[in-house]
Amino acid sequence: MENLNNILTLDINAKTKHLKKREIIQKAGENTSLAYYVKKGLLKSYTIDEKGKEHIFMFASEGWIIADMESQEFKQPTELFIDCIEESEVIFFDRKCFMLANLTENQLRENAHLLARRIAVLQKRVIMLMSVSAQERYNMFLETHSKILNRIPQRLIASYLGVTPEALSKIRGEIAKSK
Amino acid sequence: MENLNNILTLDINAKTKHLKKREIIQKAGENTSLAYYVKKGLLKSYTIDEKGKEHIFMFASEGWIIADMESQEFKQPTELFIDCIEESEVIFFDRKCFMLANLTENQLRENAHLLARRIAVLQKRVIMLMSVSAQERYNMFLETHSKILNRIPQRLIASYLGVTPEALSKIRGEIAKSK
């Protein structure tokens, strides 16, 4: 992820901001073409459904980019909220620089990989949601997010896994018992 | 999707093939960087889990590209099977031409949009799987796949929705009753 700085420098308007815990940097319904590079801290992106329930798409810690990469393709307003789980330091830059014509071959490749990696993550998630139990999903989460595990509240992990906080608590109880 | 032909022409090795129903064009575990443009017919991509269950990722009819766009990014072998639901006519070409340096600005933009659109579809699917009932998922499917609906066997729709064929049959029964 280090060489993403190449891309970041393409946006002369890119700005680093210091954000407090719980600070919202993007709301569903807004028109924005911004993306966010996390220098420090921990963010999440999510939707809120008709019943007011939050559904988390991704967590982004140091070195990750978080944004609504796609909704702009179809319809203008984003459907994603993005906010800070911790106090964070984030570079705001324009997503459009991913599509500039004067990119080098390496930058191009980097961009394609970035999008492809995002697709890979989502594809895995779809399989996960379709085919494995909540318990197995939690185990997979433990593996894939081991570094930032203790920085994420339980309730948010439950939302990411697509279960209620109560269900996750019981799953953890089961795991603890079986040891 | 018409101008995708621009990209297709970049691969001098691209070949059109006629395929019979049930013919498999890609198997999990294979090493390939091919992508498939559907000129005619209907294909599906899917995984098979430990229990031997098929989980469908996408259907591709006329004008769509189907491929494992992402697993190559990480690990060599693909995890997706791709086969024909109907007799089909398909252009086999190399995915790598999406990342060539000599693409025009329009082609670049087209590629980015293609990937972004795929992300959008997957993102919607994740929300769908996390937050709505099987019945609602079926209704959403009816809307988004209305043109190819009657060409897809029930059992495959159930797999796409993440439910058993029995469950889908009952859902359809309910809907029919309520009219």
Added chain:
DNA sequence: CGAGCGCTTGATTGAGTTCAAAAATCGTGG
């Protein structure tokens, strides 16, 4: 220090699965 939020635990309910078998549809060979 107290109020509220987050986590746990238990009882109940419900959506969807599994298993089984019948009914409908498809497709292939004669």
Added chain:
DNA sequence: CCACGATTTTTGAACTCAATCAAGCGCTCG
């Protein structure tokens, strides 16, 4: 083109996993 076997779809009963509802505990931060 028909008939028969195979595959799909439907229907039903029993069961399971996770959701919902409700109550209690523990922390933190205001």
